[in-house]
Amino acid sequence: MSAPHRPVGDRFRRYRSGRGGGEQLTVPPAEFTSYYGRPILKPPVWKWDIAAYLFTGGLAAGSSLLAAGGQLTGRPALRRAGRVTSLAAVTASAYFLVNDLGRPARFHHMLRVAKPTSPMSVGTWILTVFGPAAGVAAVAEAAPWLPERGVLGVGRRLLPAAGRAAGLVAAATAPALATYTGVLLAGTAVPSWHEAYPELPTIFAGSALASGAGVGLLAAPCAQAGPARRMAVAGAALELWGAHRVETRLGLLSEPYRTGVPGRLLRAGRTLTAAGVLGALVGRRSRLLSGLSGAALLAASVATRFGIFHGGVASARDPKYTVVPQRARVDRRAAGS
Amino acid sequence: MPDANSLYGPLDPAPDAGWTDAQPRMGFFTDTSVCIGCKACEVACKEWNDVPGSGLDLLGMSYDNTGALTANSWRHVAFVEQPRPAAPAADAPGSSVAGPQFLGMPGARPPGRGTGAETRSDFRWLMMSDVCKHCTHAACLDVCPTGSLFRTEFGTVVVQEDICNGCGYCIPACPYGVIDQRKGDGRAWKCTLCYDRLGAGGTPACAQACPTESIQYGPLDELRERAAHRVATLHERGVPQARLYGHDPTDGVGGDGAFFLLLDDPEVYGLPPDPVVTTRDLPRMWKRAGLAALAMAAAAVAAFVGGSS
Numbered sequence: 026m027s028a029p030h031r032p033v034g035d036r037f038r039r040y041r042s043g044r045g046g047g048e049q050l051t052v053p054p055a056e057f058t059s060y061y062g063r064p065i066l067k068p069p070v071w072k073w074d075i076a077a078y079l080f081t082g083g084l085a086a087g088s089s090l091l092a093a094g095g096q097l098t099g100r101p102a103l104r105r106a107g108r109v110t111s112l113a114a115v116t117a118s119a120y121f122l123v124n125d126l127g128r129p130a131r132f133h134h135m136l137r138v139a140k141p142t143s144p145m146s147v148g149t150w151i152l153t154v155f156g157p158a159a160g161v162a163a164v165a166e167a168a169p170w171l172p173e174r175g176v177l178g179v180g181r182r183l184l185p186a187a188g189r190a191a192g193l194v195a196a197a198t199a200p201a202l203a204t205y206t207g208v209l210l211a212g213t214a215v216p217s218w219h220e221a222y223p224e225l226p227t228i229f230a231g232s233a234l235a236s237g238a239g240v241g242l243l244a245a246p247c248a249q250a251g252p253a254r255r256m257a258v259a260g261a262a263l264e265l266w267g268a269h270r271v272e273t274r275l276g277l278l279s280e281p282y283r284t285g286v287p288g289r290l291l292r293a294g295r296t297l298t299a300a301g302v303l304g305a306l307v308g309r310r311s312r313l314l315s316g317l318s319g320a321a322l323l324a325a326s327v328a329t330r331f332g333i334f335h336g337g338v339a340s341a342r343d344p345k346y347t348v349v350p351q352r353a354r355v356d357r358r359a360a361g362s
Numbered sequence: 363m364p365d366a367n368s369l370y371g372p373l374d375p376a377p378d379a380g381w382t383d384a385q386p387r388m389g390f391f392t393d394t395s396v397c398i399g400c401k402a403c404e405v406a407c408k409e410w411n412d413v414p415g416s417g418l419d420l421l422g423m424s425y426d427n428t429g430a431l432t433a434n435s436w437r438h439v440a441f442v443e444q445p446r447p448a449a450p451a452a453d454a455p456g457s458s459v460a461g462p463q464f465l466g467m468p469g470a471r472p473p474g475r476g477t478g479a480e481t482r483s484d485f486r487w488l489m490m491s492d493v494c495k496h497c498t499h500a501a502c503l504d505v506c507p508t509g510s511l512f513r514t515e516f517g518t519v520v521v522q523e524d525i526c527n528g529c530g531y532c533i534p535a536c537p538y539g540v541i542d543q544r545k546g547d548g549r550a551w552k553c554t555l556c557y558d559r560l561g562a563g564g565t566p567a568c569a570q571a572c573p574t575e576s577i578q579y580g581p582l583d584e585l586r587e588r589a590a591h592r593v594a595t596l597h598e599r600g601v602p603q604a605r606l607y608g609h610d611p612t613d614g615v616g617g618d619g620a621f622f623l624l625l626d627d628p629e630v631y632g633l634p635p636d637p638v639v640t641t642r643d644l645p646r647m648w649k650r651a652g653l654a655a656l657a658m659a660a661a662a663v664a665a666f667v668g669g670s671s
Contacts, residue, residue, distance in 0.1 A: 060440060060632030061423045063430060069534040070543045090658075094666040127528015127548020131508075134527045138509040142369070142641055145531050146507035196662075200655035207654065208647045212505055212640050213534040219640055222647045226654035234661055252665040259661035263654075341534060348629045351636040 057352065059344040066214055068341040074125040076334035078118050079206050080236070080327050082152075083229055085114035086203035087237020087260070089159055093196030094252055095241075096189060103253065105166050106244030107237065108192060112163035115156050122152075144208040151205055155198040161191035203233035210337060216347055217271075217278045217340035218333075224267040224274075228333065231263025235298060236326035242305055242319030250315055254305045257322055261302045264329060265295060271333075277349055281339040282332070290332030297325035370642040372611040375498050379513035387517035388560060389619035390569065390577060391585035392491055393592060394631075395604060397576040399489035403437040404428060406571035410556065411436065414544075430632070431492055433544035436553040437568050440631050442488035490622065490631045491577055493568070494519070494540045494553035495608055498616030499639040502532035502541050502552075510550075517582070517619055518555040526550055537615065537637035555619070582619060592623060601625070607633065614638030 059065070069075075092107025094100070123132045136153070140146040165188020171181035207226030210218040218225070234256050241253025268291055272282045282291055301321035308314025340346040367373045376384035407413065416434040421427050424441040431438045500519045503511040510525035511532060521541075528548035532541045541552040556566035564570075569579035578585060589606055596604035603625045608618030614637050628635050 058627060058629045060442070060630065061421075063632060064539065065629070065632055065634050066539040067533045067536065067542055070530040086658075090662040094662060098666050125530070127530065127543055127550075128526070131527035134508040134510070134525055135529070137525070138507070140504075140507065140509070142504040142644060143507045143531070144647075145505065145529060149507060200658045201651075203658055204651040204655040208644075208651045211647050212644065213531075214501060214537040214539075214637075214640055215534045218534075219643070222643055223650050226647075226651040227657070230654040230658040234658055238665075255665035255668060256662060259665060263657065263661070344629070344632075347634055351634055352627075352629065355636045 057345055057348045059348060063344065064342050065344050065347045066216075066341045068338050069213070069215065070127075071334075072125055073331075074121040076331045078121040078125075079229065079330040079334060080232075081114045081117040081121065082206060083203050083233030083326060083330070084236045084240070084323070085111045085118060085155070085159060086199035087233040087235070087256075088114065088240045089155075089162070089192070089195040089199045089237075090234070091237045091241050091253065091256065092162065093192050095249070096192050098252070100245070100249040100252070102245040102249045103241050104192070106240055108159070108163040108166055108188070110237075110240045110244075111159040111195065115152070115159045118152070119156065144205060144212045148202075148205045148209055151198060151201045155195055155202050158191045158195035158198065162188045162195055164188070165191070199233075200230065204230050210333070213337075215337045215341045216350065217275065217281045218337035220275050220278050220350075221271045221333075224270045225333070227263050228267035228271070228329065231260045231265070231267060232326045232329050234260025235264055235301070235322045236260075238305070239301065239319040239322030239326070242315045242322070244319075247310055247312055247315060253319075254309070257302055257305045257318070261298045261322075264298060264325075268295065268329060268333075271336075278340060278346060281343075281346065282336040285339060287332045287334075287336035287339055290328045290335065294325045294328035294332055297321045297328060301325055367616070369504075369644060370499060370639065371616060373498055373616050374517070375500075375513055375616075376515055376517040381513075381515045383515065384517070385515045386581040386583070387619065388555065388580065389496060389517075389582040389585055389621070390493060390555070390566070390579055391589050391621060391623070392493065393576050393578065393589070393623045394488065394490040395576075395592075395596060395601070395623055395625060396574045397439070397489040397491055398574055399425065399439055399441055399487070400573060401428075401439050402571040402573060403491050403568035403577055404435065404439060406567040407437045407553070408435075410559070410567035411554070413551075431494070431538075431540045431542070431552075433542040433547075433551040436493065436551075438492045440488075440490045440492055442490075442626070442630055444486050444488065444626070444630075445484055488625055488631065490624070491568070491572075492631070492633070493620050494555070495538055495615070495621070496553075496555055496619030497639065498611065498619070499641065500615075501535040501537060501639045501641055502550075504639070504641040504644075505531050505535045507531060514557055514560075516555070516557075516560055518557065518560075519619075520554045520557050521550055521552060523549055523551070535640055537634055537639065585621075589621065589623060596623075614642070 088107040088110040092104050095103030123129050135149040165184040168181050168184035171177045204226040207229045211222035211225050238253045238257035242250055272279050301318045304314050304318030365378050414434050421429050424443055426441040428435050428438045496518045503519050508525050508527055510522045514520055526549040530543055532550050541550050544551050565579050569577040586609055593604050607624050607628050608621035611617035
């Protein structure tokens with residue numbers, strides 16, 4: 026069986042690469058066999074909605090933490106911006122998630138069961154707690170606009186307390202909301218997602234913190250933005266560390282994160298994160314510079330999420346990433362026994 | 363109390379799923395050494411299960427124009443064309459001549475049968491009817507957030523089309539790339555191992571239609587025994603490449619309910635060489651997420667209590 030032969034699908038593969046994909050391989054092409062170069066796995070059928078949700082879900086989580094911090098330490102600008110952003114982001118998340126379903130009208134079937142083996146089921150229940158809490162907290166910001174008398178007057182008096190409680194519930198759920206998405210992606214057979222399971226939650230936690238901090242830098246006056254700057258530094262550190270790990274630690278499976286569109290997105294994310302943090306620290310007294318830094322951090326979070334998403338999709342499309350690591354595992358076992 | 367092996371390791375899946383009156387686990391043994399590539403299984407499956415056609419799609423690579431298991435193809439016959447010695451080559455590697463070869467006039471007996479393995483040409487066809495593996499640890503079933511996918515009393519895995527909302531999570535979760543979303547419908551579809559026929563004591567349509575008994579249906583224990591005999595027989599008859607795939611309850615998915623006898627490495631047929639159910643690592647994944655969540659909460663607290671501004 027060891028007789029050398031042209032790999033099955035070799036012709037097909039060369040035909041494909043002959044069309045000029047423009048991909049630069051950073052490691053020598055791996056020797057492997059496949060069925061006419063066709064993928065073994067089915068790549069995710071998720072559209073860009075899910076990559077967008079990774080960002081909006083993280084943004085909702087990060088900004089609700091910012092809001093709770095503002096609420097507890099008397100920084101009304103951070104509280105207001107955080108709560109409003111959080112509701113907007115979680116609403117967008119719900120839209121993206123339902124829109125991506127093959128049968129959107131059946132979205133409520135997600136609520137039939139609670140399954141700890143399904144990260145998506147766990148996420149559904151996290152969102153079910155987080156969403157209404159973020160909603161009440163944001164609506165409470167409208168209390169001063171209500172009339173002082175009548176039924177609405179009662180609302181004006183009760184809403185701030187309800188908002189405070191709801192804001193804390195949302196903030197308590199936020200870290201789960203920001204990190205479960207790492208398990209959501211890793212809980213698949215997609216090689217570059219699954220093997221990155223130790224880092225994905227960290228990257229997403231960092232990205233969520235940085236995007237929440239970005240909202241604070243955009244919305245709050247310099248006097249109140251101190252915590253947002255520190256959140257930006259912490260978030261960027263987690264995000265950059267995690268992204269660096271998945272781009273270098275996984276051997277062949279790091280390749281999809283370094284090449285092609287995902288590679289460009291992750292590099293853009295890194296540059297924007299660095300620029301955002303630098304601007305946030307240098308522009309401490311400049312509202313303009315702080316705002317620009319906030320925008321850079323938000324853009325960085327978008328780029329990182331799309332980069333991780335598309336990196337995984339690329340690893341599922343090419344049978345190389347499925348066969349080579351598994352074949353190596355089989356050969357190691359055979360050599361060991 | 364779930365079994366300690368609920369996520370990974372040898373397990374009888376139907377009782378683990380809560381069936382108190384579980385039937386013997388049923389499955390397929392697909393012996394590719396006798397597959398003639400007639401595709402009767404593909405047709406019978408489509409007919410019985412009312413699977414829509416996928417149109418005329420000539421792939422231009424072999425006699426396989428189905429391409430892969432999809433939402434609209436629950437059996438897929440792979441055709442592998444190999445310019446390589448059919449028998450373990452006595453001649454030196456690399457001496458085989460590439461290019462077209464005269465295979466001899468068609469006769470009543472398979473080429474090489476009468477004259478011995480050494481006279482066979484350097485070209486061979488492998489054919490294999492692929493199907494859902496009905497894994498002991500089925501990732502599609504584990505990650506399904508609606509409960510649409512379920513474990514039957516026969517130990518098989520079936521999608522309930524009236525529950526599925528097309529979230530698509532099962533699709534990248536399958537380590538074999540079997541389950542798929544049907545375009546224009548939105549839901550996930552795959553082989554049911556003819557759950558309706560099984561319930562009535564019948565044989566799945568593909569196995570019933572197979573003219574060479576390449577697809578064998580029965581209780582899994584019996585099939586595993588039969589498969590071991592078949593491999594031994596083939597080894598005796600000078601086919602040392604014959605090996606089983608998916609039969610081992612200690613493999614990465616706890617063994618397949620539908621397993622195969624192959625004549626080459628699994629990846630040659632488009633099968634993963636060493637699939638592992640993604641949920642094996644689930645406890646570790648949740649632990650990592652928990653640590654990241656704690657780090658995130660701590661960072662937020664530190665951002666507000668530390669510093670002067």
